[in-house]
Amino acid sequence: MTRFWHGYADMSLVPGNEIVVNRGEGVWIYDTTGRRYLDATAALWYCNVGHGRAEIAAAVAGQMADLAAYSTFGFTATPPTLELAERLAEMSPIEDAVVFLTTGGSDAIETAAKLIRRYWNAVDRPEKRIIVTRELSYHGMNAWGTELGGLASNSEGYGGPLVPHVVHVPTHDTGAVADLFEREASHIAAFVGEPVIGSGGVVPPVEGYWPEIERLCRAHDVLLVADEVITGFGRTGRDFGAQRYGFTPDLIAFAKGVTSGYAPLGGVLIAPRIREPFWAGKAMFRHGYTYSGHAASCAAALANLDILEREGLTARAAELEPILAAVVAGLANLPVVDATRAAGLLAAAVLSEEALQEDPGLLDAVVRSAWDKGIITIGLRGAYGVLQISPPFVITPSEIDHMVDGLAEAVAEVSAERGFG
Ligand SMILES: Cc1ncc(COP(=O)(O)O)c(C=O)c1O
Known part of the structure; x- marks a missing residue:
């Protein structure tokens, strides 16, 4: 049981499943069990300079x-x-x-x-x-x-x-x-x-x-x-x-x-x-x-x-843009990813509308699988089902690879499990 009503949450699902984070450093956050995650979203798009400053x-x-x-x-x-x-x-x-x-x-x-x-x-x-x-x-x-x-x-x-x-x-x-x-x-x-x-x-x-x-x-x-x-x-x-x-x-x-x-x-x-x-x-x-x-x-x-x-972090975001965009573009080769988008250190993998219609739980399952692999992303549901990618500006090119590899594994695994491609 939790007494905390989470924002934007289906509170029938949260009790017993909270991830409680208590430490952060750069692009990494740690939960109370000591597990480490790469924060691919800079929390809610805000931690531009990274955690633990x-x-x-x-x-x-x-x-x-x-x-x-x-x-x-x-x-x-x-x-x-x-x-x-x-x-x-x-x-x-x-x-x-x-x-x-x-x-x-x-x-x-x-x-x-x-x-x-x-x-x-x-x-x-x-x-x-x-x-x-x-x-x-x-x-x-x-x-x-x-x-x-x-x-x-x-x-x-x-x-x-x-x-x-x-x-x-x-x-x-x-x-x-x-x-x-x-x-x-x-x-x-x-x-x-x-x-x-x-x-x-x-x-x-x-x-x-x-x-x-x-x-x-x-x-x-x-x-x-x-x-x-x-x-x-x-x-x-x-x-x-x-x-x-x-x-x-x-x-x-x-x-x-x-x-x-x-x-x-x-x-x-x-x-x-x-x-x-x-x-x-x-x-x-x-x-x-x-x-x-x-x-x-x-x-x-x-x-x-x-x-x-x-630290010239805004210029760094501009320099990292093409690197992030190119790596994220690779996700479009996966069976249920229709397209990718990027601008600065904002990027997204857009899941196939057809797949989402057939299986509305797909986006949540991919997000959960990414967390299990140590990558924190968020599923956005505008007109699309989208994986949010907006890391802190201190992310390195090799951390970008690690982040996107984790997302790719999550998408591949979940889409195979659920019978896509
Ligand atoms: C574009 C935009 N405007 C306004 C807000 C609201 O900001 P806050 O959640 O700090 O009230 C957000 C939050 O995500 C946002 O993305």
Whole structure:
């Protein structure tokens, strides 16, 4: 029996089957029985600098010894909060950005959505209410994020819609966006998307997608929001996915890689245009979280950004991209793998739709078999059944081979056992 209700879990299956991990080093994690696993997903896409970084632990401990946290509502702040805001503004592809800090990615999306609505009200355009989002997208689990997400299974069963004025467009179809903007622009507040769709199955954009979306947003005065919760802080080989795919958003939501998960933190980078009515005294954004700008979390972020920079880990992610892509491409030779995808240190093996229809338990069985072989992957179920591959940036080429060999063995073994190819 466990008293812990796991997120995203079928709790009829978990009791008695928990894997309890208590130590990590680089790309490796260890469970309480001493078993070692290669963390092929960097936990939930966040551990960019790898596990076991004593330097981040020391920074957090030092900050906690001085002052663990203090409210940042109103006039108060802490030194690491202000330092982090400066640092993020400097890194940001948005010129002259300011930062609103949150406790994670869902809060960042909620903050962005509320700020968008508040902004259009503040500039006397309250009719601009619709937020446009993509099929297959994932934007966290608060009410707005649940509604914005483009994975039906996550938003069904709540008697929704949870929030109104959300419109979904097909994942890659800029023509559908152009038509919608043409018809409805005066009511459209913003377009929100992940530079590379993550939880929906690791789906990179089609060629030219983001510059065209940016052009349409500018032409119709629609705000552009990049959800960089996964792609931020080096995952695509650039600091932000927007830089990699050639566009400049008005708002960037981030979380995960900003601390590599060493402490919970997220936020939104905000362009001057959107800040203006609020910073010029025309309106107030009555919004914030108890732990917005939490001192110890900001100290973790600063130490994490130091490591990323000093060790050149974002450039390393770019260098490893072709190596990872080539090795992962080999998985497509296996009987139940239809295709593979890769962008930066994000990759996926896509299981055959036919095989999954015939045997819906196939994806879980492959994931479980990979764990048994010491490789932690996650099965993503967007429109596809996909094996997630998003290791820490410190992975070496030989660890990439080891990781993908383990996944290949798991796929081969399970597909043979279940009578495929
Ligand atoms: C693109 C994207 N946005 C938002 C979120 C939500 O972040 P969090 O789980 O930190 O609330 C996630 C989490 O996976 C994500 O991948």
